Amino acid sequence: MSEVLQKETLLSYIGGEVEPKGTSISIRAINERGREELHNTAFPTRKDEDWRFIDLKSITKNTFVSVDEADTKEVGDISNHFLPEAMNTRLVFVNGEFNEELSSISDLPNGVIVGNLANYADHDSVKSYLGTITNYENDVFAPFNDAAFSDGTFIHIPEETVVKAPIHILNVFTDADKAFYATPRLLYVGEMFSKSTIIEEHIGLADNVYLNVPVTEFKMFTGSNVHHARIQRDSKQASHVSRPIAMLDKNAEYHSYTICLGAKLFRNEPRVIQNDQEVDFTVDGLVLIDGDQIADTHSIMDHRHAHGKSHQLHKCVVNDSAHSIFNGKIFVAKDAQKIDSFQENRNLLLSEDGKVNTKPQLEIFADDVLCSHGATIGQLQDEEVFYLQSRGLTEQKSRELLVYAFALESVESMEVESVEKLLLNEVIQYTNRDEK
Amino acid sequence: MLEIKNLHASVEGEDIEILKGVNLKVNAGEIHAIMGPNGSGKSTLSKVVSGHPEYEVTEGEILFEGEDITEMDADERAHLGLFLAFQYPVEVPGITNKTLLREAYNTIARANEREELDPLEFEDYIESKLDVIEMKDEFLSRSINTGFSGGEKKKNEIFQMAVLDPKLSFLDETDSGLDIDALKIVSDGVNKIASPEKAMVLITHYQRLLNYIKPDYVHIMMGGKIIKTGDFSLAEQLEAHGYDELQKEFALNGAQ
Ligand SMILES: Nc1ncnc2c1ncn2[C@@H]1O[C@H](COP(=O)(O)OP(=O)(O)OP(=O)(O)O)[C@@H](O)[C@H]1O
Ligand SMILES: [Mg+2]
Secondary structure (H helix, E strand, C coil), rough: HHHHHCCCCHHHHHCCCCCCCCCHHHHHHHHHHHHHHHCCCCCCCCCHHHHCCCCHHHCCCCCCHHHHHHCCCCCCCHHHHHCCCHHCEEEEEEEEEEEEEEECCCCCCCCCCCEEEHHHCHHHHHHHCCCCCCCCCCHHHHHHHHHHHHCCCCEEEEECECCCCEEEEEECCEECCCCCECCCCEEEECCCCEEEEEEEEEEEEECCCCCECCCCEEEECCCCCEEEEEECCCCCEEEEEEEEEECCCCCCCEEEEEEEEECEEEEECCCCEEEECCCCEEEEEEEEEEECCCCEEEEEEEECCCCCCCEEEEEECCCCCCEEEEEEEEEEEECCCCCCCEEEEEEECCCCCCEEEEEEEEECCCCCCCEEEEEEEEECCCCHHHHHHHHHCCCCHHHHHHHHHHHHHHHHHHCCHHHHHHHHHHHHHHHHHCCC | CEEEEEEEEEEECCCCCCCCCCCEEEEECCEEEEECCCCCCCCHHHHHHCCCEEEEEEEEEEECCEECCCCHHHHHHHHEEEECCCCCCCCCCEEEEEHHHHHHHHHHHHHCCCCCCCCCHHHHHHHHHHHCCCCCCHHHHHHEEECCCHHHHHHHHHHHHHHHHEEEEEEEEECCCCHHHHHHHHHHHHHHCCCCCCCCEECCCCCCHHHHHHHCCEEECCCCEEEEEHHHHHHHHHHHHHHHHHHHHHHHHHHC
């Protein structure tokens, strides 16, 4: 304890203390636990192996206040961010707080719950699983969310129930006079053989400084199936540190696709834990950054039992002096035979000042496994640009098409048409932002 | 149509001169063939004419329809009506043939103040061009040249030429890698495209192509220069005696 006291904790950047705000016993208990951990855990520095490459000054040079002290602006009309496929399957959070008027939940099969956590704090699944799935050792961010959240999203899909419409969890952040923090929380419980698509989106409406620290927990029972798209379009001044984690029972499938477009500092630590045999999961990512953005993905694919299949394609496009970091850990436990795991990190570097750090990290203790991994850092090929240009396309258009082609595969895995359109538009804007 | 005067070109930023004073004049309606040993500069000539940034023109000029295009970007040259069928067509994963061609067609149309085609109109237009070289329409929705066989890539170049309808085309060894049937189909296609308003420059190692596409002129390129120009009989002579004899003759006469 005394040793930690001499080091900085996250509390230094959020005004020294977080008051527990949970109104129910279950949430309150997690708040207290988080606060305890927060006090006892040092804020990461460059000396920590997992934080070696990342510059955290977007967090450390600021002081973030809670939303109610930040003088946030009105949210205004955000209907342009609603997805046509999810008009009646949408929850909206404004600066981390549930907004009932902007939400619309009326189109769900019997028994399905999509609602705010505070409202369901006494639900058996909330009591059993909330805060039990995250396990980030020596971490300050998940405990921060634990300490500060009082509400969030609760999704419960009953046995053998399929929700066809995508469920849109829209987190918007408004302009504010002061830099604030928000701790969006999501608990998903998929009962046996249930199925759904979740679009978790984070949007900054202005260009202000804030700290967004979401935690999402997925408890996946036998044979359940989720398609989880995460779209990060935070303000270009924001910091976003997220902890999405999924725990998979037998035959469960969890496919996640994280798209990183916004935030000055993005640190994502997706983890998938195989809790039984024969699971299938995906931890894909697409990062498009420029200016002085930093995007860092530290993922863990944790194979603990036999017969698992996993896939990770992480693609990054880096322009200007942006910096992309990838550290993909694949763990295969001693008894986890017949694991088929694929990992690839492909980086497209568009500028001389851009930076890429990539490190696959395999820790395999079983002997009968199939694990492939690879990382590439490339530029747009001059021959490809010339080929397109010789057909009449401008150099700008040629580059745009080539970046588009690079990103397309990831975008196409969204499976929701309006989201794919939106992202393709983002890709085009990205390539046209900087005409040199 | 095309006039190349005393063209010298080097690899950009390096001191390697590859073209050492090329002179060539191509008029509308003409078909020219350029032959020459490996490494003599044929592909480089075609790339320099189409504006490849890897090469730097150090002396001389390239005129197209009277306009000096020596310093123009590749896309602007394409807008004027120049086309290069690559010796080694580039694979571009993720962009379909159709996407490229629609973008290219409309960009060229815009530059020439012609009507652009909307997606449906373009669909009809491009379908109508498939026949020119008996191309299967599944190729339209495949990524550019990606996973195409050598012969399919060459056919795809000619297909693109048919769609973009250029005034002057350089076909760099389009015949290499084609089997005899494909050679015939491609040659027929090229002959269909040829017209009195257009011109073509065929780069080839083999007389067999020239049996199908009759050139008006045959040029021999060696050491970065065109050292001899003649008619079809020059190709026959070459097929019979190889380059050695020509080289001797050239050495005897001295560099003119
Ligand atoms: N970018 C480059 N850097 C260095 N050398 C080059 C470059 N491009 C071309 N060359 C050289 O210039 C010479 C001419 O090459 P070019 O490709 O034009 O020959 P070619 O006549 O088309 O030969 P081939 O019949 O084999 O196709 C060769 O010696 C080649 O190695
Ligand atoms: Mg060549």
